[in-house]
Amino acid sequence: MGTATAKKMDPVLAELVSIVGAENATNAKHIRYAYSYDLSFVEPKLPDYVVMVHNVEQIQGVLRFANREKIPVVPYTAGTNIGGLCIPERGGILMDLKRMNKIIEIDPESLVAVIEPGVSHAQLAAALYEHNLRFGWPVGPPSASVASCAISHGIGGMNARYGLQSQEITSMEVVLPTGELVRVGSCAINPDAWHSVLPLPQMDGLFKGWLGTTGVVTKLGINVHHIPPVLKIFTVSCDTVEDMYSYMLNLSNYEICDDLTAVSWWLSQVPIPYPYKPMPAGASEWFSYATTYSFTEKEREARVEIWEKVVAEEKAKGTSIQVTHYPEEALAARTKLPSQIVGSTKNYCKQGGAGISWPGTFTPAKKWAPVYNDWKKILIEHNLSPSVRMSMYRGVHYGMLRAMIPFNKQSKQETENARHAIVECLKVDLAHGGMPYKPPVDFAREINGRAHPGYLSLLKQIKALLDPNDIMNPGKLGI
Amino acid sequence: MEWHIPSLKELEHFIWRCTACGTCKVAYDYGPPSTCADICPAGTEFGFEGAMASKGKIAFARGILDGSLEWDEDLINSVYQCTICGGCQSQCQLDHKPYIPEIIEGMRREAVEAGAGPLPAHKNLVQSLKSYNNPYQGPRRLRTDWARPFKKAGQPIKDLNKESAPVMFFVGCTGAFNQASRQIPQATASVFQKLGLDFGILGENEVCCGSTAMRVGDAAEFKRIAEHNLELFAKMHKERGVNTIVSSCAGCYRAIKKDYALAADYDKLMDGIKVVHTSEFLYDLHRQGKLPLSGGLQLTVTYHDPCHIGRHLNKFIVDTEGKELWPGAYVGLDESECLYDQPRELLKAIPGVKLEEMKRVRANSYCCGGGGGVMTGFGEWATKNAGLRVAEGESTGAGVMVSTCPFCNYNLGQGAKRIGSAMQVLDLVELIDQVLPKK
Numbered sequence A: 001m002g003t004a005t006a007k008k009m010d011p012v013l014a015e016l017v018s019i020v021g022a023e024n025a026t027n028a029k030h031i032r033y034a035y036s037y038d039l040s041f042v043e044p045k046l047p048d049y050v051v052m053v054h055n056v057e058q059i060q061g062v063l064r065f066a067n068r069e070k071i072p073v074v075p076y077t078a079g080t081n082i083g084g085l086c087i088p089e090r091g092g093i094l095m096d097l098k099r100m101n102k103i104i105e106i107d108p109e110s111l112v113a114v115i116e117p118g119v120s121h122a123q124l125a126a127a128l129y130e131h132n133l134r135f136g137w138p139v140g141p142p143s144a145s146v147a148s149c150a151i152s153h154g155i156g157g158m159n160a161r162y163g164l165q166s167q168e169i170t171s172m173e174v175v176l177p178t179g180e181l182v183r184v185g186s187c188a189i190n191p192d193a194w195h196s197v198l199p200l201p202q203m204d205g206l207f208k209g210w211l212g213t214t215g216v217v218t219k220l221g222i223n224v225h226h227i228p229p230v231l232k233i234f235t236v237s238c239d240t241v242e243d244m245y246s247y248m249l250n251l252s253n254y255e256i257c258d259d260l261t262a263v264s265w266w267l268s269q270v271p272i273p274y275p276y277k278p279m280p281a282g283a284s285e286w287f288s289y290a291t292t293y294s295f296t297e298k299e300r301e302a303r304v305e306i307w308e309k310v311v312a313e314e315k316a317k318g319t320s321i322q323v324t325h326y327p328e329e330a331l332a333a334r335t336k337l338p339s340q341i342v343g344s345t346k347n348y349c350k351q352g353g354a355g356i357s358w359p360g361t362f363t364p365a366k367k368w369a370p371v372y373n374d375w376k377k378i379l380i381e382h383n384l385s386p387s388v389r390m391s392m393y394r395g396v397h398y399g400m401l402r403a404m405i406p407f408n409k410q411s412k413q414e415t416e417n418a419r420h421a422i423v424e425c426l427k428v429d430l431a432h433g434g435m436p437y438k439p440p441v442d443f444a445r446e447i448n449g450r451a452h453p454g455y456l457s458l459l460k461q462i463k464a465l466l467d468p469n470d471i472m473n474p475g476k477l478g479i
Numbered sequence B: 001m002e003w004h005i006p007s008l009k010e011l012e013h014f015i016w017r018c019t020a021c022g023t024c025k026v027a028y029d030y031g032p033p034s035t036c037a038d039i040c041p042a043g044t045e046f047g048f049e050g051a052m053a054s055k056g057k058i059a060f061a062r063g064i065l066d067g068s069l070e071w072d073e074d075l076i077n078s079v080y081q082c083t084i085c086g087g088c089q090s091q092c093q094l095d096h097k098p099y100i101p102e103i104i105e106g107m108r109r110e111a112v113e114a115g116a117g118p119l120p121a122h123k124n125l126v127q128s129l130k131s132y133n134n135p136y137q138g139p140r141r142l143r144t145d146w147a148r149p150f151k152k153a154g155q156p157i158k159d160l161n162k163e164s165a166p167v168m169f170f171v172g173c174t175g176a177f178n179q180a181s182r183q184i185p186q187a188t189a190s191v192f193q194k195l196g197l198d199f200g201i202l203g204e205n206e207v208c209c210g211s212t213a214m215r216v217g218d219a220a221e222f223k224r225i226a227e228h229n230l231e232l233f234a235k236m237h238k239e240r241g242v243n244t245i246v247s248s249c250a251g252c253y254r255a256i257k258k259d260y261a262l263a264a265d266y267d268k269l270m271d272g273i274k275v276v277h278t279s280e281f282l283y284d285l286h287r288q289g290k291l292p293l294s295g296g297l298q299l300t301v302t303y304h305d306p307c308h309i310g311r312h313l314n315k316f317i318v319d320t321e322g323k324e325l326w327p328g329a330y331v332g333l334d335e336s337e338c339l340y341d342q343p344r345e346l347l348k349a350i351p352g353v354k355l356e357e358m359k360r361v362r363a364n365s366y367c368c369g370g371g372g373g374v375m376t377g378f379g380e381w382a383t384k385n386a387g388l389r390v391a392e393g394e395s396t397g398a399g400v401m402v403s404t405c406p407f408c409n410y411n412l413g414q415g416a417k418r419i420g421s422a423m424q425v426l427d428l429v430e431l432i433d434q435v436l437p438k439k
């Protein structure tokens, strides 16, 4: 960038240039501007510098310097987290990791892949496909980072079977805010062993769910899985959220699905109606798709048998369940992953325009119905569609409860309207024991306001231990 | 003449449809098998999000419109570090998709109007257009140098200024003035003569198509040239019976077909005139059994889709009045005018030629790196990027990379040299010329 070579160079920039090279460090305003906003309602803020790092040594160099000078550092891979998590609260250095995109290893026998943070879902999907392997792809942009999703407790297409993306992590290499290189999991004991974080103390927890505030992950081991050849997708509809919950609970007990998800009518539309529009008369309010993979036809038949039994039981209970056709494009968007349809936000934002945010939560399944009913009221009052998704995690009766809220970001008023509705929805969910994921600062404040004092104290102690000068993505934890 | 060339402000609504999702950063296809590859030459070279695909360019547009960004050297450079290849546009699915190249060019027009753009090298180019009616500072009398061998051989090409012919071969400035590209108009004319086609050229009176002026944001210069050409074409139709304009240059073809169509009088002036690219023209003859290819070449080739006759010819279906969706909603894509199949079918029709496809083709073709004023503004980068494309071609096992644009052809040739590749870069007409017998 031109400014990097300007005659009188800013001393911070000069130091960054000496670490990453002139082509990879800048303080040019237009480059900083492009990192100042994301899809969410979070207010734009500019970093003061941007660096693109290419290796661990450069990351160490930048962090040592930033730690010495107490300059904030924000790790960034694609910035698609929908929570403003890469928008710098206090300026500083935005560290773009997209060029660290090596797939270090795919071990088809041990079913482990080792990746750098810049590896995208699209890139890994293509590479794994060559081994007939897969990962739990999220319904997000194909260009977003696998590692960032995993360390942020992301959600993917195999959550009903294997749990969250973070539960697939097998080992990690991390640069601490002080510049120290550490490893957790089996790779800490033998540099070539990336198969498991257990039975050692689970120190990977120090870097998962911390929103980039405790260090920069430089290598990640993840479990990958075979692609069984036979896919069957079960699709049903129900008139009420209660009926849908009943079906999902019943089916999840058999643990036969990779993904067990239901979406409200508004979310099944491509795109979500914006502003709110009522459902057409006679339409079902809830649709479910559940993916199940089999190695043989016989296995598929056995899975179908279970599903048919569940449907029959639900019918016998007198619920409104119907075996139905799921809108085609919406189904493709959620089962052919990674997907450009969802990735480009076509199904979410095409009508709303530029903005999208969510109350995205982990909520006990038995609270889905009451929370949804309250959310629906709040959202309709704000003239927003109650486009809600419920997904079961690993056969355990809790999971994702999330309202995808598109809005017109060109309008400050409409953005604030969405923000207000979303925060109100979040309060309802927190009251029912739900917990937001990838929380923007607005959410973090709501969480911390309710937290046990011991939780907050421990959080602060760990953060201070790892990041004594509070340089890593400061402000994001709301503490 | 009245023109509908939108200003950046007029595109503001569409600029605010971009969610910054970044899907435009990679060419990804679910498959199966799924494939993924870089699509943005600017992103590949410069890496920062602002440099990356339409996500980055739209960020600049937003910043310019909301007053956050002022024209300085860095911003100007970044706005011109884009080949306007449309690779990013192929990935996006939202309502601004049809306008992505217009948004990028809209920024450049804004820069030119503010006196900040184009780049100094582009200014020379525009000055050359003004002085010489071509971007190569080529004196008018040299424009027909490429045609000398035909005269020498006693087969002069008709001069439309003096004689009538139904087909006008619009040569284009690169073919005429760039020595390294001359074989393209020569092969085209040779093929036409072998086919016994009644065609002519404008000779020294041909002027640039104006594409380069438009791409670098100088709308005034573009309009001057385009108006001249539109009126000349209408005159040629009326006075010389021209009913088909054939172009062997993807850039000229795109300009005449798409950019000129922004003139309110386009339909009136072009009434009765068809504009076709050589690959389309020859393919039609081939389909009718009128292209008798013989002999054999024993070549393994790969085909590079030029952006300007590929995805730039997409027609976007937009619900302008909101009858189906809402006003301005992007409904779908009509690729019927994109010349993806025609060149491939012709290659396959050449006896002995084996076509091996690269990973990035058709709508996901990886730009050679020369377009959008990049070859002039950032020559070193253009060649480096072309080297990447040639390397992709090499990976197919092909020994020849075929294209259908003198601009791509030249840049890819330079790229091959840069990486020390033995890849031969040829235009489709050059191969056809080799296997088309004399009548």
Ligand SMILES: Cc1cc2nc3c(=O)[nH]c(=O)nc-3n(C[C@H](O)[C@H](O)[C@H](O)COP(=O)(O)OP(=O)(O)OC[C@H]3O[C@@H](n4cnc5c(N)ncnc54)[C@H](O)[C@@H]3O)c2cc1C
Pocket (backbone or CB within 6 Å): A039, A074, A075, A076, A077, A078, A079, A080, A081, A082, A085, A086, A097, A117, A138, A139, A140, A141, A143, A144, A145, A146, A147, A148, A149, A150, A151, A152, A153, A154, A155, A156, A211, A212, A213, A215, A216, A217, A218, A342, A343, A344, A345, A348, A473, B021
């Ligand atoms: C339309 C849409 C749909 C989505 N659907 C899903 C979904 O189904 N499931 C899901 O999980 N997500 C979803 N997301 C969110 C997001 O796309 C994913 O979580 C994504 O993988 C995040 O990757 P990223 O590269 O954008 O991360 P970023 O946004 O760049 O980073 C995310 C967080 O990780 C931190 N970080 C980045 N790199 C590092 C590092 N190396 N070390 C430490 N911290 C780091 C950042 O500071 C930030 O806090 C969706 C997003 C969109 C736009």
Ligand code: SF4
Pocket (backbone or CB within 6 Å): A344, B017, B018, B019, B020, B021, B022, B023, B024, B025, B053, B054, B055, B058, B091, B092, B093, B094
């Ligand atoms: S241009 Fe389209 S694909 Fe690219 S970031 Fe914007 S919305 Fe996403």
Ligand code: SF4
Pocket (backbone or CB within 6 Å): B039, B040, B041, B042, B043, B051, B052, B053, B054, B057, B081, B082, B083, B084, B085, B086, B087, B088, B089, B367
């Ligand atoms: S038009 Fe081409 S070079 Fe320009 S941003 Fe898009 S993909 Fe990149």
